Amino acid sequence: MSSTAVPLTFSPALGEQTVLKVAPVxxxxxxxxxxxxxxxxxxxxxxxxxxxxxxxxxxWSDIPVWGRSSGEWGAFQLGTIGQGTVPAGTPTFxxxxxxxxxxxxxxxxxxxxxxxQAPFHEYIRARFSFTYRLVxxxxxxxxxxxxxxxxxxxxxxxxxxxxxxxxxxxxxxxTYRTHAFPGERVLGQLTDPKAWTCWSWTASGxxxxxxxxxxxxxxxxxLSPRPYAREVxxxxxxxxxxxHSTSLRITExxxxxxxxxxxxxxxxxxxxxxxxxxxxxxxxxxxxxxVAFDDVSAVISCRSPDAELPLNLxxxxxxxxxxxxxxxxxxxxxxxxxxxTWDGLMxxxxxxxxxKYVSQPTAQEDTxxxxxxSGCELVVAPVHEVVTESHTLHVALLTPHQEVKGKVVERSxxxxxxxxxxxxxxxxxxxxxxxxxxxDPISRPPSQDAPPRQPSPPKRRTSVLRPxxxxxxxxxxxRSPHLVRRYLHMILxxxxxxxxxxxxxxxxxxxxxxxTRRISGLIELALLRTASPRTPTTTDELRxxxxxxxxxxxxxxxxxxxxxxxxxxxxxxxxxxxAVQHVTTVSSQDLDPQPPSVVVVVSVQIxxxxxxxxxxxxxGCNHLKGLRAMVDxxxxxxxxxxxxxxxxxxxxxxxxxxxxxxxxxxxx
Numbered sequence: 001m002s003s004t005a006v007p008l009t010f011s012p013a014l015g016e017q018t019v020l021k022v023a024p025v026x027x028x029x030x031x032x033x034x035x036x037x038x039x040x041x042x043x044x045x046x047x048x049x050x051x052x053x054x055x056x057x058x059x060w061s062d063i064p065v066w067g068r069s070s071g072e073w074g075a076f077q078l079g080t081i082g083q084g085t086v087p088a089g090t091p092t093f094x095x096x097x098x099x100x101x102x103x104x105x106x107x108x109x110x111x112x113x114x115x116x117q118a119p120f121h122e123y124i125r126a127r128f129s130f131t132y133r134l135v136x137x138x139x140x141x142x143x144x145x146x147x148x149x150x151x152x153x154x155x156x157x158x159x160x161x162x163x164x165x166x167x168x169x170x171x172x173x174x175t176y177r178t179h180a181f182p183g184e185r186v187l188g189q190l191t192d193p194k195a196w197t198c199w200s201w202t203a204s205g206x207x208x209x210x211x212x213x214x215x216x217x218x219x220x221x222x223l224s225p226r227p228y229a230r231e232v233x234x235x236x237x238x239x240x241x242x243x244h245s246t247s248l249r250i251t252e253x254x255x256x257x258x259x260x261x262x263x264x265x266x267x268x269x270x271x272x273x274x275x276x277x278x279x280x281x282x283x284x285x286x287x288x289x290x291v292a293f294d295d296v297s298a299v300i301s302c303r304s305p306d307a308e309l310p311l312n313l314x315x316x317x318x319x320x321x322x323x324x325x326x327x328x329x330x331x332x333x334x335x336x337x338x339x340x341t342w343d344g345l346m347x348x349x350x351x352x353x354x355x356k357y358v359s360q361p362t363a364q365e366d367t368x369x370x371x372x373x374s375g376c377e378l379v380v381a382p383v384h385e386v387v388t389e390s391h392t393l394h395v396a397l398l399t400p401h402q403e404v405k406g407k408v409v410e411r412s413x414x415x416x417x418x419x420x421x422x423x424x425x426x427x428x429x430x431x432x433x434x435x436x437x438x439x440d441p442i443s444r445p446p447s448q449d450a451p452p453r454q455p456s457p458p459k460r461r462t463s464v465l466r467p468x469x470x471x472x473x474x475x476x477x478x479r480s481p482h483l484v485r486r487y488l489h490m491i492l493x494x495x496x497x498x499x500x501x502x503x504x505x506x507x508x509x510x511x512x513x514x515x516t517r518r519i520s521g522l523i524e525l526a527l528l529r530t531a532s533p534r535t536p537t538t539t540d541e542l543r544x545x546x547x548x549x550x551x552x553x554x555x556x557x558x559x560x561x562x563x564x565x566x567x568x569x570x571x572x573x574x575x576x577x578x579a580v581q582h583v584t585t586v587s588s589q590d591l592d593p594q595p596p597s598v599v600v601v602v603s604v605q606i607x608x609x610x611x612x613x614x615x616x617x618x619x620g621c622n623h624l625k626g627l628r629a630m631v632d633x634x635x636x637x638x639x640x641x642x643x644x645x646x647x648x649x650x651x652x653x654x655x656x657x658x659x660x661x662x663x664x665x666x667x668x
Contacts, residue, residue: 011038012232015149021158022120023271024174032117034234040111054137061130065118078112091356094372128153160233164188176269180260193254196223197374201285217249220282227373237272301336307400310381328371344383346396394619399612402605489530496523600666608659619648626667631660
């Protein structure tokens with residue numbers, strides 16, 4: 001197949017010299033730098049056809065890679081960008097601007113690449129040659145360059161993507177350093193401002209992130225290459241740190257400007273993989289530390305002013321990943337020491353769009369996350385467990401706060417202790433001793449025409465005589481079944497109140513929910529059986545009940561019509577017997593006593609200096625019932641609720657002016 005059958009464009013090009021800038025490395029430190037080769041087809045269909053035909057595109061070069069002697073030539077095969085194998089559902093945390101990242105998508109669909117890594121820092125001012133070739137399944141090789149038209153790599157010391165001005169010195173550890181005088185000075189220029197994003201730190205507070213071409217300013221900066229910026233000279237993250245009384249600024253045009261008010265100001269500049277000491281100085285600006293530093297990433301912990309929680313982690317990838325994503329393990333070795341004692345972690349992106357629950361951060365087979373080429377800022381909060389009999393809730397607050405506390409109560413937190421039950425109502429049939437001994441205020445004197453009342457003849461009782469109560473309690477009938485029933489009902493009311501408010505919560509823990517419900521059911525059944533029957537309200541009904549008094553109907557009638565002669569002896573009140581049709585039989589199986597509502601209360605102190613509205617994550621409850629909130633015991637407007645994956649709810653509360661004690665209550 002001729003070369004015209006597979007039209008390709010190469011970078012770096014054949015027949016040209018390409019300068020490869022290599023960052024200085026401390027003596028004795030192993031390091032590899034990368035050069036990127038790229039071949040681009042006319043369209044995506046051409047790439048697919050070449051792959052289907054089994055055609056391989058290779059770089060043939062004498063680059064001194066590991067395992068080859070100096071001057072030995074060898075092949076490097078180009079291929080498409082692969083995402084790699086990651087578990088399904090792996091969260092991705094990225095700050096890259098998707099609209100700008102799409103700039104390279106069209107070219108990626110028709111291009112193939114290969115990274116070639118070698119210790120180029122050992123070959124400063126050396127030259128290496130390369131060419132391209134096609135290898136067919138039959139073994140035929142087609143060389144794409146002419147004799148004497150190979151490409152050439154020229155190795156120079158420098159920093160990829162940056163042109164530095166004069167005045168820089170290279171220290172033994174490979175760091176660029178310079179002194180600054182009062183005033184403003186341009187330190188260098190970014191060759192492609194759109195190829196970088198920037199993290200910046202001020203003298204205090206959390207870092208800020210700026211996208212491509214956005215101006216940045218701070219006391220320290222970390223520049224991260226964007227994924228589409230695939231240059232021959234592979235860009236590497238860079239670190240700038242200035243001393244106090246100075247500030248660094250990067251303009252929209254890519255100028256790196258230093259403003260100083262001190263004659264003793266200094267600036268240090270290096271690639272990220274050689275900058276652990278510089279990062280430790282950066283971390284101290286936000287009360288943090290460097291918690292991880294390896295070949296994959298550097299992780300810096302930060303804290304908001306006056307707040308211990310949550311932690312903010314700035315993850316900065318180091319690997320040269322063509323796909324723009326790095327695998328970041330969420331394990332204890334990549335997290336602050338304090339996180340190793342937490343029961344779990346809630347990891348969130350800064351905009352709360354991606355939230356991940358991690359149950360055991362100390363496991364070796366860790367949960368992983370994908371990190372964008374520019375890195376990301378993660379919010380990491382401890383998870384607090386609130387355990388009830390039916391649920392285990394995980395609670396985490398994602399905004400600056402003091403310690404979170406959770407508890408379980410069996411009643412509403414804003415509800416006072418219930419008052420004891422009222423005394424039983426007075427009997428609808430008043431005592432006859434009272435009626436007989438109390439004069440009627442509106443009664444008229446007896447008419448002269450009215451026949452005098454005759455004394456009623458002594459009646460013979462057909463039943464056993466009841467014992468009389470003492471004179472001091474003559475107004476209270478002794479052993480009245482009706483009154484005994486009321487007193488028993490009142491006592492059971494008090495017992496049920498004490499059981500519901502105090503004893504039940506301990507009984508649940510001692511004998512379980514099932515037995516506790518049975519006891520509650522028995523008490524309620526006793527209350528039902530001792531409840532007062534329907535009380536007669538009409539005169540006829542009252543008269544009919546008199547028939548059950550001693551002596552029968554005729555005797556009662558005679559007693560009613562008999563004239564009064566002097567003082568009548570106190571008599572027992574009539575006992576009202578309810579009709580059978582007014583009594584309902586209820587079996588214990590029909591009773592379904594409901595236990596008191598279990599309320600989960602989460603309390604947290606919100607800082608007055610926190611400018612963000614509180615954001616809370618609840619996990620472990622599919623439906624939020626009775627959700628309400630208070631600040632310093634005052635009602636707070638209901639939060640907005642967003643349903644997330646893994647049975648999690650994101651609660652966004654209104655901003656609290658001046659902070660305060662936030663209490664969130666939830667019925668379970």
